[in-house]
Amino acid sequence: MSVPKGDVFLAGVGGQGTLLASEVLCDAFLLSGFDVKKSEVHGMAQRGGSVTTHLRFGPKVFSPLIEPGKADLLIAFEKIEALRFAHYLRPGGAMVVNAQEIFPPSVATGQERYPQDVAERLRAVTDRLHMVDALAAALSMREVRAVNIVLVGAASHFLPLPEAVYEEALKARLPEGIVDVNVRAFRAGRALLQPA
Amino acid sequence: MSVLVKKEEIRLLSGNEAISRGAFEAGVKVASAYPGTPSTEILENFVRYEGVYAEWAPNEKVAVEVAIGASMGGVRALATMKHVGVNVAADPIFTASYTGVRGGLVIVTADDPELHSSQNEQDNRHYAVAAKIPMLEPSDSSEAKEFTRLAFELSEKYDTPVFLRTTTRISHAKGVVRLDEPSVPAFAPGFTPDPAKWVMLPVNAKRRHVVVEERTKALREFAETWEGNRIEWGDRSLGIVTSGVSWQYVKEAFPDASVLKIGLAWPLPERLFLEFAAGVSRVVVVEELDPHLETHVKALGILAQGKELIPIVGELDPRIVRQAITGESIPARAPETVPSRPPNLCPGCPHRGLFFALKKLKVTVTGDIGCYTLATLPPLGAMDSCICMGASIGNAHGMEKALGPDGAGKVVAVIGDSTFLHSGVTGLMNVVYNRGVSTVILLDNDITAMTGAQQNPSTGKTLHGEPTRRTDLPALCRALGVEHVYTVNPHDMKRTEALLRREVARREPSVIITKAPCALLPEHRRQKRPVYEVIADLCTGCKACSRLGCPAIEWVPFTPDEAVAAGKKATQRGIARISPLLCDGCNQCPPLCKFQAILEKKP
Numbered sequence: 001m002s003v004p005k006g007d008v009f010l011a012g013v014g015g016q017g018t019l020l021a022s023e024v025l026c027d028a029f030l031l032s033g034f035d036v037k038k039s040e041v042h043g044m045a046q047r048g049g050s051v052t053t054h055l056r057f058g059p060k061v062f063s064p065l066i067e068p069g070k071a072d073l074l075i076a077f078e079k080i081e082a083l084r085f086a087h088y089l090r091p092g093g094a095m096v097v098n099a100q101e102i103f104p105p106s107v108a109t110g111q112e113r114y115p116q117d118v119a120e121r122l123r124a125v126t127d128r129l130h131m132v133d134a135l136a137a138a139l140s141m142r143e144v145r146a147v148n149i150v151l152v153g154a155a156s157h158f159l160p161l162p163e164a165v166y167e168e169a170l171k172a173r174l175p176e177g178i179v180d181v182n183v184r185a186f187r188a189g190r191a192l193l194q195p196a
Numbered sequence: 197m198s199v200l201v202k203k204e205e206i207r208l209l210s211g212n213e214a215i216s217r218g219a220f221e222a223g224v225k226v227a228s229a230y231p232g233t234p235s236t237e238i239l240e241n242f243v244r245y246e247g248v249y250a251e252w253a254p255n256e257k258v259a260v261e262v263a264i265g266a267s268m269g270g271v272r273a274l275a276t277m278k279h280v281g282v283n284v285a286a287d288p289i290f291t292a293s294y295t296g297v298r299g300g301l302v303i304v305t306a307d308d309p310e311l312h313s314s315q316n317e318q319d320n321r322h323y324a325v326a327a328k329i330p331m332l333e334p335s336d337s338s339e340a341k342e343f344t345r346l347a348f349e350l351s352e353k354y355d356t357p358v359f360l361r362t363t364t365r366i367s368h369a370k371g372v373v374r375l376d377e378p379s380v381p382a383f384a385p386g387f388t389p390d391p392a393k394w395v396m397l398p399v400n401a402k403r404r405h406v407v408v409e410e411r412t413k414a415l416r417e418f419a420e421t422w423e424g425n426r427i428e429w430g431d432r433s434l435g436i437v438t439s440g441v442s443w444q445y446v447k448e449a450f451p452d453a454s455v456l457k458i459g460l461a462w463p464l465p466e467r468l469f470l471e472f473a474a475g476v477s478r479v480v481v482v483e484e485l486d487p488h489l490e491t492h493v494k495a496l497g498i499l500a501q502g503k504e505l506i507p508i509v510g511e512l513d514p515r516i517v518r519q520a521i522t523g524e525s526i527p528a529r530a531p532e533t534v535p536s537r538p539p540n541l542c543p544g545c546p547h548r549g550l551f552f553a554l555k556k557l558k559v560t561v562t563g564d565i566g567c568y569t570l571a572t573l574p575p576l577g578a579m580d581s582c583i584c585m586g587a588s589i590g591n592a593h594g595m596e597k598a599l600g601p602d603g604a605g606k607v608v609a610v611i612g613d614s615t616f617l618h619s620g621v622t623g624l625m626n627v628v629y630n631r632g633v634s635t636v637i638l639l640d641n642d643i644t645a646m647t648g649a650q651q652n653p654s655t656g657k658t659l660h661g662e663p664t665r666r667t668d669l670p671a672l673c674r675a676l677g678v679e680h681v682y683t684v685n686p687h688d689m690k691r692t693e694a695l696l697r698r699e700v701a702r703r704e705p706s707v708i709i710t711k712a713p714c715a716l717l718p719e720h721r722r723q724k725r726p727v728y729e730v731i732a733d734l735c736t737g738c739k740a741c742s743r744l745g746c747p748a749i750e751w752v753p754f755t756p757d758e759a760v761a762a763g764k765k766a767t768q769r770g771i772a773r774i775s776p777l778l779c780d781g782c783n784q785c786p787p788l789c790k791f792q793a794i795l796e797k798k799p
């Protein structure tokens with residue numbers, strides 16, 4: 001059997017924990033014997049700006065960047081960010097989008113409205129669109145910061161790894177005190193969607 | 197973190213983590229740096245290894261001088277910085293090229309094509325040529341570690357400092373790395389006096405220059421045969437010369453082409469270039485930013501294409517490389533038009549209060565490098581210039597001298613604590629000495645915030661986390677001769693504004709220290725503070741609070757019908773709302789509301 005390969009694009013807002021989510025995903029791929037590369041930008045963008053992670057896995061990966069139109073899976077932590085990077089998705093690719101709205105400055109200050117048609121526009125990009133309310137799931141666990149791992153859980157349906165390996169990755173990556181809540185967040189996220 | 201590993205252990209490391217691992221394996225004993233994206237994590241990781249010494253220096257020049265001193269003392273030494281940091285450190289670097297080393301000396305320059313977090317996009321390979329210092333350029337994390345080890349060996353073997361150059365996509369991309377055991381130093385520490393080598397009097401330096409030229413010749417020979425510079429023969433109709441991260445993009449876009457991969461960006465292997473060019477029918481040089489390889493390839497008389505195809509501005513990626521070389525564009529969906537999301541000061545950021553007050557004064561604000569540079573963006577729009585670390589004070593003084601008496605009270609400089617200690621101190625000294633009248637605002641948030649919370653000389657902690665004496669900022673300003681030094685809490689915008697008005701009008705130099713911790717500091721986040729809310733019934737939609745630009749304050753727009761349904765006049769365009777998830781409880785916005793609509797949220 002040939003080892004599968006794939007490109008996963010993560011998009012969100014600085015401060016939402018995309019870095020940790022992509023770290024856990026990378027660890028899970030590495031534990032499963034894949035070559036992995038990921039690229040993201042630190043520094044200024046982390047102050048509430050748009051942030052992205054390019055994650056690529058396969059038997060051998062060269063470029064750390066995904067080309068537009070090539071991503072197999074887009075995991076978006078915020079609706080506008082899903083739309084902003086929708087062109088990275090390949091035709092027929094899957095999208096897992098957190099239904100949360102975080103107002104960008106122009107919306108927060110009332111110069112323009114938060115776009116009302118995000119879901120329709122995303123559906124025009126792919127019929128494999130999966131909207132999930134990761135914030136509600138995290139809040140119901142009384143842990144807002146777990147939104148990122150909830151999303152990893154939901155997105156895990158679209159990745160070729162067994163469930164147990166994510167939990168192994170969480171245990172290896174996180175300080176002991178927060179492993180438990182994050183394992184629960186992962187499971188809650190996974191329960192939000194049906195197997196693909 | 198456990199650091200002594202079993203042989204052949206595999207890890208997923210960023211380029212920066214790989215460099216720190218490589219430095220540890222190479223037996224580096226002393227490392228010094230000033231934080232700067234994308235280089236910061238190198239020392240943050242290195243300090244966790246056992247038996248090493250690492251420090252944040254006040255600036256890159258000091259960091260390099262420390263590393264040179266450690267090298268003289270006979271240990272391997274590392275200095276790391278972002279690309280513009282090399283400008284600051286250039287003075288010692290150019291002469292260290294002449295003295296050479298005792299313990300291996302490596303300087304990491306982390307360039308930032310695409311300016312993800314920088315004020316320019318300079319290509320530091322020019323420094324290798326200008327300073328006559330060899331420069332290694334890894335293409336991924338695994339090479340980042342291997343090249344770091346090699347850099348120390350080359351440094352000692354050829355008696356030269358060595359540059360290791362990364363770019364953002366090397367420093368911050370993660371890849372698989374095989375860990376090795378640390379090596380044992382070849383000699384014991386100790387300084388051997390040798391004035392002809394270490395004392396760069398003209399008479400000695402003149403002789404060392406000859407040594408430098410001989411060394412470059414020897415390194416050029418090394419470049420011809422070292423396997424890091426290698427030809428990967430493939431389809432002979434296209435030959436690509438490339439290096440660094442661009443090599444990855446080339447392998448992705450043209451898996452079958454012949455490739456000459458350059459791992460040593462300086463000096464360059466001339467015979468290898470000629471051999472490669474003779475073996476392929478078309479030569480294209482693929483490199484980010486300036487035509488460094490291209491210039492040297494063309495100087496050999498090789499007919500090559502380069503910057504006429506490959507963009508000189510910004511980063512490359514496989515798609516750009518493919519399109520540039522084949523001319524084909526693979527159809528892809530156009531990006532959607534959506535509201536932009538630039539970075540912003542955090543909710544509860546103390547800087548916001550200061551800039552809000554400053555904007556009311558309608559003064560010209562010369563700015564500096566840090567989170568507060570974001571105050572340039574609307575709605576605050578309260579910064580008029582930003583050039584480089586420490587420039588604000590000199591800029592303000594120069595502008596005041598240019599404007600003469602008309603300019604008095606119209607210009608202020610704004611600079612962060614860490615930036616001030618990096619290179620603002622001399623600017624302030626100049627104001628006092630040359631009878632300036634500038635008002636300098638020193639934003640003291642107790643940390644180097646923009647790069648992700650690093651300690652600095654005024655925070656009372658070292659990179660190893662040990663307590664240390666702090667530089668006393670007010671005392672330092674007074675020692676420079678500033679008589680009027682005042683401290684204010686910028687969250688208290690009323691007092692801040694009053695103080696600003698008084699000091700800006702003063703015809704003498706003054707320093708206002710705005711003191712409140714960065715909202716991201718763990719100590720700050722652990723404190724319990726109230727969250728504020730907008731009482732919808734009281735909000736008239738005047739937008740006074742929106743002008744603060746706090747990300748927690750959201751605007752809910754109304755249509756006339758919605759306004760009426762909400763019990764408002766049909767003309768009211770909307771109301772403000774505070775996101776309880778984002779509000780940091782800084783209490784800056786409540787006083788701005790004339791209708792007392794912003795109150796502490798009841799638990």
Ligand code: SF4
Binds near residue numbers: 545715716
């Ligand atoms: S990190 Fe600190 S200094 Fe920077 S914007 Fe946020 S609160 Fe302000």
Ligand code: SF4
Binds near residue numbers: 728
């Ligand atoms: S109190 Fe007001 S200005 Fe401060 S964080 Fe909360 S909403 Fe923002």
